[in-house]
Amino acid sequence: MTFTTWSRHLLVGLLLAAAILAPVGQGNYITYVLTSWLIFSIAAMGLNLTLGYAGQVSLAQASFMAIGAYTTALLTLAGWHWMLAMPVGLMLCFVVGLALGYPALRVQGHFLAFVTLAFNTLVFLVLRNEDWLTGGNYGLMGMPRPDFGIFKTMRQVDFYYFTLVVTVIAALVMWGIVRSPWGRAFKALRENPIRAESLGVDTRRITLLAFAIGSAYGGLAGALVTSLVQFIEPGSFSLLHSLRILLMVVVGGAGFFFGPFVGAAVVILLPEILRFTEGYYLIIYSALVIVMLAFVPNGLLGIGARLRERFLAPRQRADMAQGAKLE
Structure with missing residues (x-):
């Protein structure tokens, strides 16, 4: 084992140990914030695959969180267990993401960003106006948290550890994807699509897969949000949230495996850490993000x-x- 590999394994072990110990002795609010960090890390992982590895711009990740959240919410309110409702939401996000990937076969760059932006707006309008299904502006509430008999997740700390397990599994699956031939094809597509196609990469299929898998990760994050807050409404999945997830990927480092975790920590946890400055914390946070993007364009x-x-x-x-x- 080389020094680089050994140090990487040590870093992963330390981060996992820190995540396990983080909620110990903390109140419900801090545990809630830490759980939000894990959930948005999952959503950012999906966008990192689409943008950071495959080079496809997307401003629709919050809309896939919405699809996963509302699907899971409706099924759990109908009596389904979360573990049965969540895969349905993921599959729906995968299929819709596959369909959204087709415009990427024809347009690139900021044109593709406008297409995904329009899709995010479309999903938001459907959620707000189809109140017979989604509850409209009043949203849906009262979704139960997962119950596994001997292990219940009603307490905030228990739900945190449940989310941590789901996050670790999602990260391991993503690690397998980026280290597989698919992952190498994603990187080739990002670097030079023409060269990748000349080397035998099916750029059409890889582009669609990048959108579909990234969208499924957004759906998983949405399914977890449903149980975390037990209340969802259209404003929770607006364009602003897609931009926040994009900021997480860019700040953490697009194309870096641990970038989503670092970026989500900056976007979710840093404002909470800066609250001791009282009314100035948002100004300081915004200034730090601007300086970071100006001088570290590749992320932390x-x-x-x-x-x-x-x-x-x-x-x-x-x-x-x-x-x-x-x-």
Whole structure:
């Protein structure tokens, strides 16, 4: 095992230990904020696959959270268990994401962003106006939290650990995807679609898969939101929330596996940490984000990659050259 691999495993272990210990001794509100961080990390993971790995701009991640949330809410209110309702929401998001991916086959860049923006607005209007199904502006309430017999999630801390388990599973699945041939195809599509197609990559299928899988992750986050707040309404999934998820991916580092977790921590947790400044916390938070985007366009994890390339890469090249001489 190389030093880089060993240090990465150590970092993952420390982060997981920190996540397990984070709610210990905390009140319900702090635990609620930590749970929100995990949920939005899942949503950002999906957008990171679509944008960071496949290079497809999307401003519709909140709409897929809405589809997953409302589907899960309606089914659980009808008597379904959360574990049965959630996969239905995921499959619906996967299918709708697959359909939304078709415009990406014809338009790119800001044109694709406008298409996904329009879809987000469409979903918002449907949720607000079709009150016979969605409750309209009044929303839906009273959705039960998952109950597994010996383990119940009604307490905030119990639901946090349930969400943590779901997040770890989602992260492991995403790790398998980005390390698979699909993941390499996503990166090839992002770097140069024409070259990728010339090398035999089915760019049409890969583009659709990027949207579909990323959308399913948004649906999973929405299903968890339903149980967390036990109340949903259209304003919870507006364009503003899609922009927040986009900010998480960009701030954390698009194309970096742990970028969504770092970005979600900045967007969700940092404002809470800055509350000691009272009325100035939003001003300080906004200023920090602006400075970060101006001077670190590759995100916070991009700083580490840049330092690694600057200091470790020359040493590795020197070691390789020394090894070649010895041979």
